[in-house]
Amino acid sequence: MPTVNEKGMWRNKEGDFIHPDMITPDKQLEDEVVEKLIDSAIVVQNRMINFKAKAFEECYGFVDLLRQKYDMERITSRSGAVTLKNFDGTKAVEIQVAKLISFDQKLSLAKEKIDEYLTLKTNGADAEIQTLITRAFDVKNGKVDAKQILSLKSYPISHELWKEAMSMIDDAIEIVGTKSYIRFKHRKNGEVDGSLEHIVLDLAGLEIPTEEAKDDNI
Known part of the structure; x- marks a missing residue:
């Protein structure tokens, strides 16, 4: 959704608010497409961040198991x-x-x-x-x-x-x-x-x- 004020007016690139009736249909559609894709991109980014953190944790967790097997001291630094x-x-x-x-x-x-x-x-x-x-x-x-x-x-x-x-x-x-x-x-x-x-x-x-x-x- 575009950034709107309490009157439902859209904020433009200059920071001013204008009535949606003054915005052409193609610009409204462009806004909708971009907003939807960016929201989806942020979701994917967060999933990748969580996956990366989990991957590091599991890899170093396995190394910790090997250290235990050979009676080696565990290290906190990953x-x-x-x-x-x-x-x-x-x-x-x-x-x-x-x-x-x-x-x-x-x-x-x-x-x-x-x-x-x-x-x-x-x-x-x-x-x-x-x-x-x-x-x-x-x-x-x-x-x-x-x-x-x-x-x-x-x-x-x-x-x-x-x-x-x-x-x-x-x-x-x-x-x-x-x-x-x-x-x-x-x-x-x-x-x-x-x-x-x-x-x-x-x-x-x-x-x-x-x-x-x-x-x-x-």
Whole structure:
């Protein structure tokens, strides 16, 4: 339902209230469609949150049982990587833990050293090379992309200035926390020799079956 006041008037994008008779039928229908879908999306989101919490709890609960079996102390912190598989190996649940990386001020010094190297090697002529490397230092949402920064270390460059810059990057790394991810996999059709495929729970990554595919499943 749209946001209405005590007189039944609809609030518009400017925060003003107007009489519904002044709203075209297509705009009223659009409002109805969006309101209905958003309400449904919130329900699905809450179910996914509850499912995720339950999945973590059950995985770590199983690990606790294993610890008891081997007379190991139970730990209250529910963290760490976990891989569980069903008996025939056609289904798997994985918990992976990624480190959250930040950089201190030494990263700026590393960039200065890289700029020095680029100026020396290109003499300011090859802008494309400079762009490819310095793009890693672009700031988005107030921070740099750690993966882009660390990818510079894979470049096979042996120049002393470059090596000094990579050493500065190593020194600039700070671990600010961890983030756990849970993933679900299965072998389609239950074949024991098939490859494990991710069960996609992200709406953007889901494919809607075609009519032909639906007919094949009947």
